[in-house]
Amino acid sequence: MTEETRLDTYDPSTLEPAWQERWEREGLYRSDIDPERPKHYALTMLPYPSGDLHIGHWYAMAPSDARARYMRMRGFNVLFPMGFDAFGLPAENAAISRGIHPSEWTYSNIERMRDQLKRMGMMVDWRRESVSADPTYYHWTQWFFRRLLEADLAYRKRAPVDWCPSCNTTLAREQVWGDDRRCERCTTPVVRKELSQWFFRTTRYAEELLTFSGLDWPERVETLQRNWIGRSEGASVVFETESGSALEIFTTRPDTLWGVTFMVLAPEHPLVEELMSDEQRSEVEAYIETSTRQTEIQRESADREKTGVFTGGYAVNPVNGERVPVWIADYVLMSYGTGAIMAVPAHDQRDFEFARRFGLEVRPVILPDDGILPLGEDLEAATTDSGPMAASGPLTDTPADRALEATLTYLEAEGIGERSVSYRLRDWLVSRQRYWGAPIPVVHCRECGPVAVPEEELPVLLPDDVEWLPTGESPLKLHPTWRHVDCPKCGGKAERETDTMDTFMCSSWYHLRYLSPDYDQGPFDPAEYDYWMPVDTYTGGIEHATMHLIYTRFFHKACRDLGILQGDEPMRMLRNQGIILGEDSEKMSKSRGNVVAPDELVDYYGTDVMRAYLMFFARWEQGGPWNSRGIEGTARWLRRLWNLFHEGAGDHPVDEEATRDLRRKVHQTLQKVGRDFEELQFNTIVAAMMELFNQMSEASAAGVEPDAWDEAWSIYLRMLAPVAPHLAEELWHRRGEKTSVHRASWPEIDEEALEVESFTLVIQVNGKLRDRLTLPVGTPEKEIRTRALEAEGAAKFIEGKTVRKVIVVxxxxxxxxxx
RNA sequence: GCCGGAGUGGCGGAAUGGUAGACGCGACGGACUCAAAAUCCGUUGGCCGCAAGGUCGUGGGGGUUCGAGUCCCCCCUCCGGUACCA
Incomplete structure (x- = not known):
C-alpha cells in the first residue's frame, strides 16, 4: 500500500479502509491472557443496537478507544471489548408497528452497527463480542436469576408499582424520572398499579453501596448514588396501641418525642384495619379508597393541601404515657421507614400543616433562641430552632448539641426504642411485561408455588412465534403452548412465568461475558476473570448514575457473597462523557432537524479527523454544541501534518537554537500528552500536538539537525497513533518502519532535552506586570533582585516610592x- | 425547598496561588487567481493613544495574600439530580 498511495495528498478514504483491512488480517487487536504483562481492562458502556451509530456513540467511544490505545502503548495488555445490549423495547415496537420480528430487527441493526464501529477504527477484539439476546448469553442471565432466587435475593411480592402506559410494562423506581414521574425511555407519565412482581433485594446492600473506597469515580456520580440511597440516622420507637399491638415508627428527631400530639399511618398500613373504630370505619375506608385512586390517576404536587382521617384508635407515647390519636394520611408513604410516623407539629412542617388543618394540638419542645417556649397556638409554622430541649420530662434542658445522643441513650436504657437507620433506596423491580427480554426462569405451580427452572433446563428459550400486541399483558402469556409445563418439583400441571427481565439485568454482567463469550461451563471462565477483572477504566454517560451503575455494583456484591466471583467492586475508574448538542445548542432530535450524521462526516473527512475533532472540540466530560466549521481546523491540522512530513526539514543551515528548542518542545509535549491521557483530558492532548506541529513548521524553516527532526517525527507519530490511528500508521510505514505503530511503545521522555538555559523573569510592581527579562538559569537570587529593580519597565513605577518588600520566586x- | 456542577474574548475552550485568553473556529487585512474556492502570510479581549505605552478585564460584592480565574464568605444566573423520605 505504501507504494500505491504515494500520491501526495492526504486521502483518508483510501488509506483508512486499507489499514483497517490489514489490521484485521493480522489480528492486531487480539487480547489474550499474558501473565508476563500488566493487564488493563478498558470498557465503554454497552450500546443498544438502535440502528445506526449516532454521534453520541462516537463521542463515547472514539476518545475511550484513544485512551485504550495509549494504555496499550504504555505496555499494558489491554482488553477493549464490544457488544450489544440487544434486548429491549424498540425491537418489539418495530415488530408491532412494522411486523418485523424483534430478533430480525435487532440482529440486522447489529450487523450495521458493527460495520460502523469497525469503520471508526476501534481497537476492539471482536472475538469477544457478546450479544445479550443470544441464548448463549441469556442462558447465564437466567442462571444468575436462579442463584439470586436461591439466596433469597430475588423475591416476588404484590405491591403498588410504577407502570408505563405507553411501554405497557412496569418500571423500576430508578426508571421513573423527574418531577412529574415520567418513564425514562419514552417520557410518558407513569401510573401506579397493584401487581405481583419480581424484585431483587438491592436494599440489603444499601449500606455497602454507600462506600466508594478504592474507587476513582467522579464525585458527581458518588453524590448522585448517595442521594439516591438516602441514608438517614435516627431511632425506631415502639408505641403500644390501645388495641394491643405494637406500632413501630422511624424518626430522625427522637429528641422531639415529648412533642408528639398524634400519629399518622400510611393508608395501606396493616394496623389500620385493627385500629379503626366502628364510628370511623366508613370514613376511613372511603379515604383509603380515594387515596388509592388518586395515586393511580397521578401523583399530585407536594404542596397540595394535606388530607387524612382519624382512625378512631389511640396509641400511647412511651416517653410520657400520653394517649395520642392515630390518623391515616397519604403524606405518609408505606414504602419508607415503617409506613408510620409520630407527628410533632411544632417542629415538622408537614405535621404542622396537618395539625392546623385538622385542629390538632401543637406542642413546642425545643426552646427558641430567645429562651421563651411559645404557645403552640401562636406558631405560624413549624420551628427550626436549635435551643435546648423543653417540657421533655427527664431530658428537659438538654442542650441541642447533645439532645439526639441523650435521647437515644435514654430510649435504649428504658427499652423504648433503639438507634436505627433508614434508606430511601427501594428493591429493584425486575419483571417486565414484554416479549423481547430474557424470560424469568420460574414455573408457577398450584401446589408448590413459584419454582425455579432447574439449572440443566436452562436456557428457557424465547419462542419465536408470538403475537406482539400492546395489550398490557406479557405477550408470552398469549402464546398457545409455551407457558404450559409440568412443575419441576412435583410434576403436576404448572405455568411458566411469562414476564421477562429488565434489560438492566442483562447489562449488569456483560463485562463478565466479554471475558469468555463462548464459555459454556458458567457465565465466565474463572481464569479470564482472575486475569482481567476488575474493569480498570469504565466510560459512559452520567445518565446511568442511579440505574445501571447501582445495579451492576449491587449485582457484583451479591455475586461475591454467593461465591461466584471475588472483589468488592466491578469498575475501578469511571469517567463520564458529556452530551453533544445540535448546532442550535438544543438536544439533537430528528424533529428539530439538528442531528449530526457521523457517517457523512466520515465520508467527507475520514475517521481520523472525526476522532481528533471529537477529542478536541469540547471538554469531554462536558460536551456541548456541535460546530461543523470547527472540524475544518482539525482536518487542516492533519493535512498540514501530512504535507510537512513529506516536505521534510529542507536544506537550511542548521540553527542550533531552533534545534534545541524543538527537542525541548517535543519532550515537553510528550510529557503533557501522557499526563492528559492518564486523566482523559482529550482536548488538551490535541491542542498540545497542534502546538508542537506549529513549532515543527517553524523549525523546518529555521533549519534543524536531521537527527532532531527525525526524532521529532518518531515521537510525534507515536503520540498521534491513539488519536489518528490510520494516518499515524501510514506515515510510520513511510518512515520505513516495518512493524505497526500500534505495536510500538510509548516514547520515553528525555529529561535532558527538557532542561532550559534561560528563563523569562516576570517583574511585577505591586502585583502588576511591568517588565520581563530573559536571564540564564542559575542566576543568583541577589542578582535577579537587582536586575529586577533596575529593569526599565519596572523602574519608573518604583522611582520616588519606598520599596517595602521584594518577593523573589x-x-x-x-x-x-x-x- | 434540599443536594451537586458550572459561569473566562464573537464562539469552543487553555491556565501546579505567580505573564489570563494556549490551541482551534470565526472575523479582518494581504499574497496567489480572470474570478471564486482551496492554500499561504499577518492581525485579532475592551477602552485611551499616531506610537511608545497606559488602563480596565475571568457572573456580582466582600475577604485572605506581596500576588486570586484559582483559596474563604455572601449573593445572582444557568444546568443536572431529588422532592410530603418522617
Missing amino acids: PGRLVNVVVS
Whole structure:
C-alpha cells in the first residue's frame, strides 16, 4: 500500500479502509491472557443496537478507544471489548408497528452497527463480542436469576408499582424520572398499579453501596448514588396501641418525642384495619379508597393541601404515657421507614400543616433562641430552632448539641426504642411485561408455588412465534403452548412465568461475558476473570448514575457473597462523557432537524479527523454544541501534518537554537500528552500536538539537525497513533518502519532535552506586570533582585516610592512592593 | 425547598496561588487567481493613544495574600439530580 498511495495528498478514504483491512488480517487487536504483562481492562458502556451509530456513540467511544490505545502503548495488555445490549423495547415496537420480528430487527441493526464501529477504527477484539439476546448469553442471565432466587435475593411480592402506559410494562423506581414521574425511555407519565412482581433485594446492600473506597469515580456520580440511597440516622420507637399491638415508627428527631400530639399511618398500613373504630370505619375506608385512586390517576404536587382521617384508635407515647390519636394520611408513604410516623407539629412542617388543618394540638419542645417556649397556638409554622430541649420530662434542658445522643441513650436504657437507620433506596423491580427480554426462569405451580427452572433446563428459550400486541399483558402469556409445563418439583400441571427481565439485568454482567463469550461451563471462565477483572477504566454517560451503575455494583456484591466471583467492586475508574448538542445548542432530535450524521462526516473527512475533532472540540466530560466549521481546523491540522512530513526539514543551515528548542518542545509535549491521557483530558492532548506541529513548521524553516527532526517525527507519530490511528500508521510505514505503530511503545521522555538555559523573569510592581527579562538559569537570587529593580519597565513605577518588600520566586518572578 | 456542577474574548475552550485568553473556529487585512474556492502570510479581549505605552478585564460584592480565574464568605444566573423520605 505504501507504494500505491504515494500520491501526495492526504486521502483518508483510501488509506483508512486499507489499514483497517490489514489490521484485521493480522489480528492486531487480539487480547489474550499474558501473565508476563500488566493487564488493563478498558470498557465503554454497552450500546443498544438502535440502528445506526449516532454521534453520541462516537463521542463515547472514539476518545475511550484513544485512551485504550495509549494504555496499550504504555505496555499494558489491554482488553477493549464490544457488544450489544440487544434486548429491549424498540425491537418489539418495530415488530408491532412494522411486523418485523424483534430478533430480525435487532440482529440486522447489529450487523450495521458493527460495520460502523469497525469503520471508526476501534481497537476492539471482536472475538469477544457478546450479544445479550443470544441464548448463549441469556442462558447465564437466567442462571444468575436462579442463584439470586436461591439466596433469597430475588423475591416476588404484590405491591403498588410504577407502570408505563405507553411501554405497557412496569418500571423500576430508578426508571421513573423527574418531577412529574415520567418513564425514562419514552417520557410518558407513569401510573401506579397493584401487581405481583419480581424484585431483587438491592436494599440489603444499601449500606455497602454507600462506600466508594478504592474507587476513582467522579464525585458527581458518588453524590448522585448517595442521594439516591438516602441514608438517614435516627431511632425506631415502639408505641403500644390501645388495641394491643405494637406500632413501630422511624424518626430522625427522637429528641422531639415529648412533642408528639398524634400519629399518622400510611393508608395501606396493616394496623389500620385493627385500629379503626366502628364510628370511623366508613370514613376511613372511603379515604383509603380515594387515596388509592388518586395515586393511580397521578401523583399530585407536594404542596397540595394535606388530607387524612382519624382512625378512631389511640396509641400511647412511651416517653410520657400520653394517649395520642392515630390518623391515616397519604403524606405518609408505606414504602419508607415503617409506613408510620409520630407527628410533632411544632417542629415538622408537614405535621404542622396537618395539625392546623385538622385542629390538632401543637406542642413546642425545643426552646427558641430567645429562651421563651411559645404557645403552640401562636406558631405560624413549624420551628427550626436549635435551643435546648423543653417540657421533655427527664431530658428537659438538654442542650441541642447533645439532645439526639441523650435521647437515644435514654430510649435504649428504658427499652423504648433503639438507634436505627433508614434508606430511601427501594428493591429493584425486575419483571417486565414484554416479549423481547430474557424470560424469568420460574414455573408457577398450584401446589408448590413459584419454582425455579432447574439449572440443566436452562436456557428457557424465547419462542419465536408470538403475537406482539400492546395489550398490557406479557405477550408470552398469549402464546398457545409455551407457558404450559409440568412443575419441576412435583410434576403436576404448572405455568411458566411469562414476564421477562429488565434489560438492566442483562447489562449488569456483560463485562463478565466479554471475558469468555463462548464459555459454556458458567457465565465466565474463572481464569479470564482472575486475569482481567476488575474493569480498570469504565466510560459512559452520567445518565446511568442511579440505574445501571447501582445495579451492576449491587449485582457484583451479591455475586461475591454467593461465591461466584471475588472483589468488592466491578469498575475501578469511571469517567463520564458529556452530551453533544445540535448546532442550535438544543438536544439533537430528528424533529428539530439538528442531528449530526457521523457517517457523512466520515465520508467527507475520514475517521481520523472525526476522532481528533471529537477529542478536541469540547471538554469531554462536558460536551456541548456541535460546530461543523470547527472540524475544518482539525482536518487542516492533519493535512498540514501530512504535507510537512513529506516536505521534510529542507536544506537550511542548521540553527542550533531552533534545534534545541524543538527537542525541548517535543519532550515537553510528550510529557503533557501522557499526563492528559492518564486523566482523559482529550482536548488538551490535541491542542498540545497542534502546538508542537506549529513549532515543527517553524523549525523546518529555521533549519534543524536531521537527527532532531527525525526524532521529532518518531515521537510525534507515536503520540498521534491513539488519536489518528490510520494516518499515524501510514506515515510510520513511510518512515520505513516495518512493524505497526500500534505495536510500538510509548516514547520515553528525555529529561535532558527538557532542561532550559534561560528563563523569562516576570517583574511585577505591586502585583502588576511591568517588565520581563530573559536571564540564564542559575542566576543568583541577589542578582535577579537587582536586575529586577533596575529593569526599565519596572523602574519608573518604583522611582520616588519606598520599596517595602521584594518577593523573589526563583526562576519565575519578582514582585516589588512599594508605597 | 434540599443536594451537586458550572459561569473566562464573537464562539469552543487553555491556565501546579505567580505573564489570563494556549490551541482551534470565526472575523479582518494581504499574497496567489480572470474570478471564486482551496492554500499561504499577518492581525485579532475592551477602552485611551499616531506610537511608545497606559488602563480596565475571568457572573456580582466582600475577604485572605506581596500576588486570586484559582483559596474563604455572601449573593445572582444557568444546568443536572431529588422532592410530603418522617
